Amino acid sequence: MADTASQMAPTTARDMTGPHGPKPRRALSGRNIMIYGTLIVVSIYYLLPLYVMIVTSLKGMPEIRMGNIFAPPMEITFEPWVKAWSEACTGLNCDGLSRGFWNSVRITVPSVIVSIAIASVNGYALANWKFKGADIFFTILIFGAFIPYQVMLYPIVILLREMGLYGSLTGLVIVHSIFGMPILTLLFRNYFTSLPEELFKAARVDGAGFWGIYFQIMLPMSLPIFVVAMILQVTGIWNDFLFGVVYTKPDLYPMTVQLNNIVNSVQGVKEYNVNMAATILTGLVPLIIYFVSGRLFVRGIAAGAVKG
Amino acid sequence: MTITTQSTGQPSVEVRDLVLKFGELTVLKNLNLDVYEGEFLVLLGSSGCGKSTLLNCIAGLLDVSGGQIFIKGNNVTWAEPSERGIGMVFQSYALYPQMTVEGNMSFGLKNQKLPKDEIAQRVARAAEILQIEPLMKRKPSALSGGQRQRVAIGRALVRDVDVFLFDEPLSNLDAKLRADLRVELKQLHQQLENTMIYVTHDQVEAMTLADRIAIMKDGLIQQLASPEEIYNRPANLYVADFIGSPSMNLIKGKLSGDTFDADGFAVSVAGYDFSRQPSSNEVWFGIRPEHVELGEGSGPHFEVTAEVVEPLGSDTLVMTRLGGERFWLRMDGQSRVTSGDKLTIGLPVHAVSLFDGRDETRL
16 A cells, blocks of 8 residues: 555646646637637628718718718717707608607507516416317417418408507507517417426415416516517517508607608708618617626526427 | 224225326226325335326326315315315425525415414424424525425425325435435324325335335236235235335246146245135245245255355345246345355245236235
């Protein structure tokens, strides 16, 4: 034993002093140059239009007419932003995008809340309370996700007209809530299926009912999936153009429709700086949503999609 | 002795002709079971035998396809789980992750709308019994496996129920902790004297905890008896083979008169306590490795050769061959046997089990 120990000792000592692991690679290897080069080119490809938009929106019209779209502004002005928000004209209205913004808020907030509230209960019922015909119900619901929207456009016009909701925000909110249902229900069902079944059983033994289990057990465990659903719905509904233009009237157009009307207006000079500012303003809401909840989004997507 | 007191006791849980189907598959087939007041009944079987399904039916977590369930004389076949007077402990503990230990234990009581001081009192009492008082403000994620399972038991305990249902509660724990909690569960049962139904696939848990064991296979109870009875007088070939490690030595052969005869091995079974006549002369001869006598004992004896020796410390298992079949012996851990050694063994008739060759039930 003693012999072995003395033989071992030098080896151990040497191992402890020096660096471990394989030889590190050089930072500027051909491989790295390839990888980072590609990444940088792709980043520029994506970031350049954004750069042009921001820069242009901060220039005055005389500077834009000089034609250097990549040049930074010589004189920074926020006037185009103010104009885009509160003065730009669409048709007879000259109160800028602000009207569209508030319309979009009034469409998005209730649509998101209603669709998520209903879809989460749907998903919960489908995952945990296997009622008779649940599978058929689910299949029909999922089938709805594959029908192109255009097919249903006109029938819904008739439906809304018959209900007296055509041209109103309420009608549009209902349409958005219904169209969000298949994908959201699938999302929630898969998430709730991935939660341990014994938890649900324990709550039943503990005397909690359908709503008790939903609110006290399931909801507190489901923040990530609610964030995912919220992001999907907010961006989807905020960016919607088709339903907005079909089911509302000019006074109630959402921001996207109004943006189009500002940018594509044929009268007068094309005010590129105002157009750029208006576009950025319109895209700001989904952008902020992504930045604030991106991390939760990834977690929730992973939890909901992999299992079930 | 315990058996007699229980069989005269009040049935606490009665299962009558229970049928459960999942689509085309029949999981439980006209199953009948009486569990007596204060009894610790273990449902034992390999996976897929329907033991957990039966427990879930008793708990009301599965809708039965036929038959009835009574708890304390009340027909609860279609009652909600919470109305049945049961508490349940799950394999995965199933603690509500967002609630503290206290919240977990009081959740059921809050659903019953009990007054606050009563809830606090019951939770405190359960915490004391299970010695989890220092953990009350913690979340389940901050507990070890053993602590979590204690909390899960506590959650059933506070509800002051007639029947406790355990669904493999110790399976997720490591071996040492499992043995500790097993002892605690037994003490808890002695203290509370509640009816307990316990599902497990671990025969050591079953033998040590149970007043009676129900061995299940293919949705039917194969034998329902005390651990001693099941060990000594298995009702059929399946039970004989399932219980014991290594399992009972089983040799198929012919019975003519008092002599069992199989492939170059004949033994007299004179004095065997037949419960009925075999349906043919085909029978199974069974004896447990630990019941084989070494040396020339009182009964008939044979010479065998040790083929494989497995020293376990406390005992030594020796594989030999008898009647053309593998034949295991359990010897003292201190005995020095090596493979190739000749051994003389005796097969005492009182330790032998005979099974019918056709329907495989005990003779």
